[in-house]
Each structure stands twice: as structure tokens, then as C-alpha cells.
Amino acid sequence: MMEERDPAIQALFDDAQRGLHDDEFIKSVMARTISLKYRLLATGLGLIAFLLVSAVLFSVPLIDFAYVVTELLSTELVLISNVTAAWILTPINNIATLLVVIGKIVKTGISRARQASYA
Secondary structure (H helix, E strand, O other), rough: OOOOOHHHHHHHHHHOOOOHHHHHHHHHHHHHHHHHHHHHHHHHHHHHHHHHHHHHHHHHHHHHHHHHHHHHHHHHHOOOOOOHHHHHHHHOOOOHHHHHHHHHHHHHHHHHHHHHHOO
16 A cells, blocks of 8 residues: 555645634634624615615605695585585585595496406
8 A cells, every 4th residue: 555645635634633713713704803893883874874865855845745636536526516515515515435435336337346256
């Protein structure tokens, strides 16, 4: 049998026999963990800052849009001259109520069409 060994293979076996240096391994893992925590914290704070700045920048146009939509949906369908009758009928005498009623009718129609038996 031949006693000469390949030096590259022998080096691999020698490396496998050596144990890990526990203190160095623990320090490197802890350093990476702390670095990852700081990166995650910085990312979270950056995202929060971005969302707050976006909320401030877009709040005025969104409020204006909400105001326009509210004015549009609260428009009366029928003008009633009697103040008391107009006040009583206000919840049902506007475009929003009409849209809700139309939506309910469409939803009911779709539901009944799905449940219908054509046999």
C-alpha cells in the first residue's frame, strides 16, 4: 500500500479535525445579529417617516376630494319647499341614498340569478 498522501486532501482532513473556536464564532454571530437588528430598526423607522410625510403631503388633496364627494352625494333629488318635510325627508332625499338603493337592488338581483334553477 502506498504511504504518500495527497496534500490537498490531507489538508481538508486536518481542517475537519480542528474544532471551531467557540468564542470567536459566538462573537461573529452576535455581531451579525446586532447589525441585522439595527438595519431592521432603521428600515422600520424610515418606513414610518415615509408614511408620515406622505400622509402630511396628501392630506390636503384627500380632504378636498372628500369634501367634493360629500357635497355631491348629499345633493337633494327633489326640492321640497316645506322646511319641516324637507328636514324629515333629508336622509332619503339625496343621491347617496339612491345609490345605496340601486346597489341593494343589483345585489339582490345577482343573488337571485345565481340561486335560480333553470331546470
